[in-house]
Amino acid sequence: MATFTLPKNSKITPKGKAHTVQGASRVQKFRIYRWDPDSGQNPRYDTFELDLDQCGPMVLDALVKIKNEIDPTLTFRRSCREGICGSCSMNMNGKNGLACTTSIEDLKGEIRITPLPHMDVIKDLVPDFSHFYAQYASIRPWLQTATTTPSGKERLQTPEQREKLDGLYECILCACCSTACPSYWWNSDKFLGPAILLQAYRWLADSRDEMAGERLDQLEDPFRLYRCHTIMNCANVCPKGLNPAKAIAETKKMLVERAA
Ligand code: SF4
Ligand code: SF4
Ligand code: FES
Numbered sequence: 001m002a003t004f005t006l007p008k009n010s011k012i013t014p015k016g017k018a019h020t021v022q023g024a025s026r027v028q029k030f031r032i033y034r035w036d037p038d039s040g041q042n043p044r045y046d047t048f049e050l051d052l053d054q055c056g057p058m059v060l061d062a063l064v065k066i067k068n069e070i071d072p073t074l075t076f077r078r079s080c081r082e083g084i085c086g087s088c089s090m091n092m093n094g095k096n097g098l099a100c101t102t103s104i105e106d107l108k109g110e111i112r113i114t115p116l117p118h119m120d121v122i123k124d125l126v127p128d129f130s131h132f133y134a135q136y137a138s139i140r141p142w143l144q145t146a147t148t149t150p151s152g153k154e155r156l157q158t159p160e161q162r163e164k165l166d167g168l169y170e171c172i173l174c175a176c177c178s179t180a181c182p183s184y185w186w187n188s189d190k191f192l193g194p195a196i197l198l199q200a201y202r203w204l205a206d207s208r209d210e211m212a213g214e215r216l217d218q219l220e221d222p223f224r225l226y227r228c229h230t231i232m233n234c235a236n237v238c239p240k241g242l243n244p245a246k247a248i249a250e251t252k253k254m255l256v257e258r259a260a
Contacts, residue, residue: 009042016044019070024051028104030062032074033114034124043121045112046071052104059111060088060099063125075124083239086174089116090125096176098239116179118188132175135192139200139218144211161207168202168247170240171195177234177244183227190223194234194244197225201247204254212254220255 016034021027027049035043048066055065060078067074077087081100088099091114093107104111119127149155178184178193192200200219203209219225225248234244 011042012044013042014044016046017071018047019049019066021049021051024049024053026052028052028055028062029110030066031110031112032063032066032125034074035121036073036123047110055104057103057105058100059092059102059104059107059113062104062111063099063113075126077126084172086172089174089176089179089239091115091117096180096237098174098176101239116175118179118185119175127175127179129175131188132173132178132193132195135196136173136199139192139196139203139215140211141199141203143203143206143209144214145208146210155208157207164205164207165202167242168198168205171198171202171242172240173199174239176237176239177242180233180237181228182231182233183229187223187227191227192219192224194228194248197228197251198242198244198247201251204251213258216251216255216258219251225251225255 030048030050031045032048033043034046048070050062050065055061058081060081063074063076064078067076076090076099078100079085079087081088083098083101086098089096090099092099092102093112096116099113113125115121115125115127119129119132122128145155173195175195177198178188178195181194183191184193197219200215204212204215228245228248230245230249232245235242235246238244
């Protein structure tokens with residue numbers, strides 16, 4: 001159920017700490033959301049100034065520099081620093097994206113960094129993905145077959161069949177799209193959201209999968225699929241250039257075709 005006001009303990013109240021840099025010619029200020037569940041305090045924004053001549057070019061470089069040199073308690077997820085693992089998804093100046101592929105120079109003015117919106121926060125920039133992963137598990141994201149594998153070998157695809165997975169298999173489950181989707185903000189308890197629906201379509205589009213009927217049965221529901229109102233925020237923010245709204249539209253088309 002949607003709530004329209006922040007709970008009291010989520011409001012940003014304490015004055016944050018400010019860390020300045022001296023003698024730098026290219027100073028960049030970062031305003032970063034901080035929340036420590038063990039402190040008993042409300043969230044705050046801390047500001048950190050960095051000398052860009054002493055820092056790598058990406059937002060993740062800045063976060064790593066702050067953690068290494070200024071405040072080791074700053075908490076965020078990262079792994080590959082190549083836009084592959086999806087760990088460093090966060091909101092930068094109001095737009096969701098990957099910190100490792102977002103250039104500092106592309107962001108204007110003071111850079112405000114917060115966790116992905118509308119998710120519970122575990123600490124600082126780390127959101128709780130438990131519900132998102134449970135929704136992912138609910139679509140059974142693996143190849144399901146009813147027949148035995150032909151002549152004991154792998155199931156083959158033609159190049160054309162394989163092409164149908166382009167634009168789908170590249171999803172890194174970063175949740176930038178789902179947490180930018182207004183329908184997901186208000187109905188994430190029941191609506192699967194763009195990331196999970198794109199993944200669901202990835203299996204519907206796979207010529208080797210033999211459970212399309214069961215998969216469609218599971219999606220045919222007023223909330224799970226049909227809360228998408230084609231607002232397109234999902235396609236606008238996807239750091240891999242994917243279009244979940246199109247995958248959702250294809251799924252709806254499959255449902256219409258099977259009902260005809
Ligand atoms: S197109 Fe659908 S899934 Fe994408 S942001 Fe809009 S409502 Fe959400
Ligand atoms: S569709 Fe794009 S934004 Fe959404 S989870 Fe996959 S990679 Fe991330
Ligand atoms: S660190 Fe892996 S996607 Fe950014």
